[in-house]
Amino acid sequence: MQPRIEILQPKKLVGFSLKMSLASNLTAQLWGQFGPQIKEIPHRVSEDKISMQIYPQSYYAQFSPITEFEKWATVEVSSFDDIPEGLQSFELQGGHYAVFDYKGSSTDPAIFQYIFSEWLPNSNYVVDDRPHFEVLGPKYKNNDPNSEEEIWVPVKDKH
DSSP: OEEEEEEOOOOEEEEEEEEEEETTHHHHHHHHGGGGGGGGSSSOOOOOOOEEEEETTTTTOOOOOTTOOEEEEEEEOOOOOOOOTTTTEEEEEEEEEEEEEEEEEEEHHHHHHHHIIGGGGSSSSSEEOEEEEEEETTTTTTTOOOOEEEEEEEEEEOO
């Protein structure tokens, strides 16, 4: 599976975040808390949801399933005006991303194993220290083998 390389323009996101690890995965809780509030968010630019991860700088160099990272459940907005109480804003900076069109269950780690152990080492890129995210569009069906999403991995040239 070959990704496309895209230059992302900065995005304004509104959502909710939790600290978690792969061993202590709170994703269901995160989306459970955020989901009911989505309809209250003004200035949305699409129906897509964005699941974003902010990893510590050494996350991949010293990978451990107990290392904590920040996970966000968000939507993109055109303005930060009138953010509902309890939600947070996040300015996602732009840059180069490898974008993988993935079809399969969101609970299957095989796509990430492929990206980080096969595709990335054999590419002209390294992971950049910026947020990773998945775009959960109209064909996304949580934990369904026919689900479709885009996986955005921040990259920069190896040299």
